[in-house]
Amino acid sequence: MEHLIEFRDIYKIYHMGDSDVHALDGVSLTVDQGEFVAIVGQSGSGKSTAMNIIGCLDVPTSGSYYLGGVDVSTMDDDQQAEIRNKMLGFIFQQYNLIAKLNVQENVELPLLYAGLSGEERRTRAVAALERVGLADKRKNLPSQLSGGQQQRVSIARALAGDPSVILADEPTGALDSRTGREVLAFLQQLNAEGNTVILITHDNSIAVKAKRIVRLQDGRVIYDGPADDPRAVVQPEEQEEAAV
């Protein structure tokens, strides 16, 4: 079966003055339809770079990235924009809602760029907002909502376009623990409904909510397996680093 996401020996090298920084140093991994994967790592491990490449926000220096069987690593800006629009739904730590648009307009944005009619956008945006339980707030501005509510709006926005992959970058980072748990529970529910969810986090206690963990360190995959395996969470190097 074709993998939904396939990294083939991906390198991402940044030039910092005279030295090269290998943010991703030969990463290969696959994600299948319906998985719930957490990509975990300390800051500087390369997880953000991995998320940018998965999200088609960045291109690898070398290697191939197949999304839905298509090599997207060589696409131009317009094609990448189209892939982001059709196949990816982003959930960000800072929600990233546009302050001057109301809730419904925010949710409609990806549909707007997809070229849908006003009627269809409205229907789908309202449906997505109903799924996160905020249909009654659709005329409010983001600033009139709590942090948890704003994150639910951004989840609705990610869902509205009916993407193949939901990409959540530290989705609970700005929330208190109770709201954070709610958001995670919601991601689990989405996965249970058949959505592919990729969660990027530095926090092990959040990563274990996923079914599978991919641990990155210094641009390399050092663990890839089920989330309930003790090795997924405890890493000798990590403990050493923590001690230092």
Added chain:
Amino acid sequence: MNFTQSFRLALKSLSTSKMRSLLTMLGIIIGVAAVIIITSLGHGMQVYMNEEFESLGSNQVDAMIVGDNDSSRHVDIEDMFALVDRYPQYLSGVTPEHRASLIVRHGADEFTRTTVKGVGETYYSVERGTTMNGEKLAKGRFLSYVDAQRQQSVCVVGAYLEREAFGGNALGKTLTLSGVPFTVVGVMDEYADVTEGSGDDVVYIPYTLAARLSGTSSSEYLFAATSRETAPAAKGLVERELFKIFQDSDRYVVLTAAEMMDAMNTMLDLLMTILTLIAALSLLVGGIGIMNIMLVSVTERTREIGIRKSLGAKPKNIRWQFVIEAGTTSAIGGVLGIGFGILAANLLTWVLSMALGSENSFRAVPTLSGILVAFGVSVAIGVLFGYLPANKAAKLNPIDALRYE
């Protein structure tokens, strides 16, 4: 994402910071208003001058002799009369307009700036009720054929002399020109502003006397063509006659009223074009203002641009959004400028009619073409100057834009 959506988005974005939007538009508002005012004034002036010309009679042909008229070759008025008699189908009359340097006195008063013109009876048209210069007779009569033939010492005075020399009661009184007494038989109506040296400070005497007293012959002849249509042919006849006399086409200039009107219009057009270009400079400054604010706006909204890109906005969507925003800004500025311009033109019309008296029919009329061009140019300037910032926004890297604080 289509045009209406971008337009609505632009309006929303403008309305969130009204003060700033207004200040951004200010350059365009002033520029467009200036263009409208200038084109209105120019158009009004053209209409006004053309009406004045029409009232003078568009069948007039003016022949001016250049240089010394007292050499062996000179124009004899009898030749001019003969020319008119030979071609009655083209020419209906001729009069010299002989500006004679004569000293004008009334009692102890000397009027040094008064113009003395020696003219014939053709100078005043009884049917039209005006002279060839458009002046009307207020009292008495104009000079007659007999006055010229018999060299009678009679004159017609302008409104200035009537008031200043005769206290409003000139008819039948006498003034002296270089010592020769002339009886006032007519008074002209107010034509200019009744001041010294103006078109009202004038004395008309028979051309025969003007020639005799000044010892020179006239250097200007006014012909009346039989109609507007025959005026060009009449001009040709006059030119041929003058060439026969002088054998040199540089010694005379013959113009029809239509040509003078055209020359005037050409000059006015040129003047208006220059003034409009100067006004358009402020449009350019306005455009730079828009570019400036759009660049600031792109920087401020870097994160928004990143969000839009992450949601699937293509570079062209972003570019389009900012170009339309700039275009909308300048278009609204343009509409406001047109409004202010029309208002100012009407105000000017009112002020001028107050200053010049209600009889004066000068009106600063905004032209449709002026309005359309001003609007078009303002939109074009917005789009042109919005393009650079819009392109900057379109080219932003989505990751950098998303991380921008």
